[in-house]
Amino acid sequence: MSQNRRSLRFSHSTCPVCGSNEVARDDLKGDLLCTNCGHIINRGETRAVGKFDIAQHLRREGKLTFPKLLEVTGASEDKLFGVLQSMVEMGLIEELQSSYQMTKRGLRWYRQRLGQEYGY
């Protein structure tokens, strides 16, 4: 048997897909990997959130606080914070009184992306 090159340590989790408890932690990425079926269990099993997702919510609601964005996107704090940071850096959104809202540039970007989504 060959040694796995990545360092895997078995954790006490159960795989949500196959029910196996041969679930190992991938130290490289911090994810959990089921060694039985290969399913990767992300920390917290939260779904990824995209810039477009966030823009859509902000467009609809005007402005949203971080906790509210967490709620509507279902993302983990880490992921959401990362995306918000990059959107602020790109000038797409701004943070005002602990709420996030779209900038003019962000709205233009959003309309452009919306056009691409629907193919016109």
Ligand SMILES: [Zn+2]
């Ligand atoms: Zn599994």
